Amino acid sequence: MMPLVEVRDLVKTFSRRAMPFSRPTVVRAVDGVSFVVSEGETFGLVGESGSGKTTTGRCMLRLIEPTSGRFVFGDKDVFALNAADLRAARRDMQMVFQDPYASLNPRMRAGAIVEEGLVIHGIGTRQERRDRVRELFTLVGLDHGQLERYPHEFSGGQRQRIGLARALALRPSLLVADEPVSALDVSIQAQIINLFMDLQQALALTLVFIAHDLRLVRHLCTRVAVMYRGRIVETGRTEDVFREPAHPYTRALLSAVPTPIAGAATARVVFDAAASNLDAPLRTVAPGHDAAI
Amino acid sequence: MNPLLDVRGLTTEFAVTRKGVAGVVRAVDHVSFHVDRGETLGLVGESGCGKSVTAFSIVGLVQPPGRITAGSIHFEDRDLTGLNQTQMQQVRGARIGFVFQEPMTALNPVFTIGDQIGESLVVHGLASRAAARAKAVELLEAVRIPEPARRARDYPHQLSGGMRQRALIAAAISCRPALLIADEPTTALDVTIQAEILDLLRQMRAQFGLAMLLITHDLGVVAQMADRVAVMYAGRLVEEGSTATVLSSPAHPYTRGLLASLPGSAPGTRLAAIPGTVPDLAALPPGCAFAPRCGDRESRCDAEAPSPSALSATHHVRCYLHVKAG
Numbered sequence: 089m090m091p092l093v094e095v096r097d098l099v100k101t102f103s104r105r106a107m108p109f110s111r112p113t114v115v116r117a118v119d120g121v122s123f124v125v126s127e128g129e130t131f132g133l134v135g136e137s138g139s140g141k142t143t144t145g146r147c148m149l150r151l152i153e154p155t156s157g158r159f160v161f162g163d164k165d166v167f168a169l170n171a172a173d174l175r176a177a178r179r180d181m182q183m184v185f186q187d188p189y190a191s192l193n194p195r196m197r198a199g200a201i202v203e204e205g206l207v208i209h210g211i212g213t214r215q216e217r218r219d220r221v222r223e224l225f226t227l228v229g230l231d232h233g234q235l236e237r238y239p240h241e242f243s244g245g246q247r248q249r250i251g252l253a254r255a256l257a258l259r260p261s262l263l264v265a266d267e268p269v270s271a272l273d274v275s276i277q278a279q280i281i282n283l284f285m286d287l288q289q290a291l292a293l294t295l296v297f298i299a300h301d302l303r304l305v306r307h308l309c310t311r312v313a314v315m316y317r318g319r320i321v322e323t324g325r326t327e328d329v330f331r332e333p334a335h336p337y338t339r340a341l342l343s344a345v346p347t348p349i350a351g352a353a354t355a356r357v358v359f360d361a362a363a364s365n366l367d368a369p370l371r372t373v374a375p376g377h378d379a380a381i
Numbered sequence: 382m383n384p385l386l387d388v389r390g391l392t393t394e395f396a397v398t399r400k401g402v403a404g405v406v407r408a409v410d411h412v413s414f415h416v417d418r419g420e421t422l423g424l425v426g427e428s429g430c431g432k433s434v435t436a437f438s439i440v441g442l443v444q445p446p447g448r449i450t451a452g453s454i455h456f457e458d459r460d461l462t463g464l465n466q467t468q469m470q471q472v473r474g475a476r477i478g479f480v481f482q483e484p485m486t487a488l489n490p491v492f493t494i495g496d497q498i499g500e501s502l503v504v505h506g507l508a509s510r511a512a513a514r515a516k517a518v519e520l521l522e523a524v525r526i527p528e529p530a531r532r533a534r535d536y537p538h539q540l541s542g543g544m545r546q547r548a549l550i551a552a553a554i555s556c557r558p559a560l561l562i563a564d565e566p567t568t569a570l571d572v573t574i575q576a577e578i579l580d581l582l583r584q585m586r587a588q589f590g591l592a593m594l595l596i597t598h599d600l601g602v603v604a605q606m607a608d609r610v611a612v613m614y615a616g617r618l619v620e621e622g623s624t625a626t627v628l629s630s631p632a633h634p635y636t637r638g639l640l641a642s643l644p645g646s647a648p649g650t651r652l653a654a655i656p657g658t659v660p661d662l663a664a665l666p667p668g669c670a671f672a673p674r675c676g677d678r679e680s681r682c683d684a685e686a687p688s689p690s691a692l693s694a695t696h697h698v699r700c701y702l703h704v705k706a707g
Contacts, residue, residue: 136571278642278654307644344576346601
């Protein structure tokens, strides 16, 4: 399989000041992240808040500008593109956001939200665009009768379907989904996850799935990278990483997930950051399985 | 001995106006359950099922246009629904502690952590200001906050999310309540922090002999924490029993659906999602509220909601699957 996505040494720093005129301190939100994703693969980026997983996803699409590093997407060097070329490249890579309440314009009708990308990129005639929007509504399981409704008239799960239809309108080959189900109820989460799996099959999508829910990542992703404080501390095939976690942080993270089985043994592992070498480089612990130990 | 908390037929309604028409939304519909001394009951359900309104009803914090319209809430052998504001204030915070979901909004940003933890001791006349300050430091130590004396002087924004939740737990147990109501206490937290807070709640429960009403949407949290579990759907209690029984042999199709929809068994396969969405409480079907989404639906499900039936002395369910036809 050809790698479609190749991220190399991605760094994003933010500087902030404790007080208005004090010396700024530099926070390395993403600190040298590298990974490859093959065409058609689902790659999971997991970590807790502040791990840099969302920043990584946003840098890839240049929704925020990376500080340094490279992102090769197909034959394009994304971080080197000028504004016009970037706009063209964005047709092929789209993002689905976490909060279906905040990411849809409340003053636009659902059909217009999905159509907007087609209009911006000047695709098709008015009628062709309308047809495409209907097709997308069907694809994500929405009713054509809902085209003229406003976002507030939809439930959370339906809003996430609109977000997905919008992302798919331009037929992208890469979808970066940032916690797409974490704001949804359990019974609705499963519907949206199924939709992701169906669409990925049908459209041969490459998916970067950013999430904190390890059960979900295990279910959906073929390979995974665990992030901690801006770095990837472990990466490999999902089953290998979950079955034989090599990094103490991965072990702690896995042991903290409560299983829905009463009386299940919970030998919790606690990660002691102070006692770990957080600067250790990734090294291969098994074929296709790397850990920073 | 009577249970510590005995809720019978609790009904809480909100007056609403929709498109100019006045109506009533029944957020909690004839809900009955009990919590014994030292016991933890998990109250489970999705958003809008009425689990938080149930908790707010117990401590008399339902604000107009909402009000309790039926039922009784016996706590330590008094009916809380009959108490006036002053009497209620003597129970709330003193005999029943409350931990909310969002640790940032539950703390007042302009008062120090120590002042807020000591406040209920002062309000309930259990300590002077000076004594409350010293007690707050002790409580911060009890919830395992490092450097408690220094932290007591900190403001909420100076603490991490996990620390704030610890401080809230310290405040909730300051008056040694008999019952702690925890409403999604770990939902806003990272999974490793969640595990720490659950550990802490377990320790506090053992140390102070607390009973707990734990409100959550996470069946994993229930499995780890609760002795018994009650499942709510669209304002009604649909199943109730020991955690082990309900999680291993769920009787209500909704409980079964929730458990089956969790990822975990077979990676890469479709999840067994529950079709449809949670119904609008203002437009509930006449029969069982879950019927439109239910795979086991029968004709009688649409006509009338089933009453609870007992599968054992401790396992109850509201579903016609467990009621013989005719």
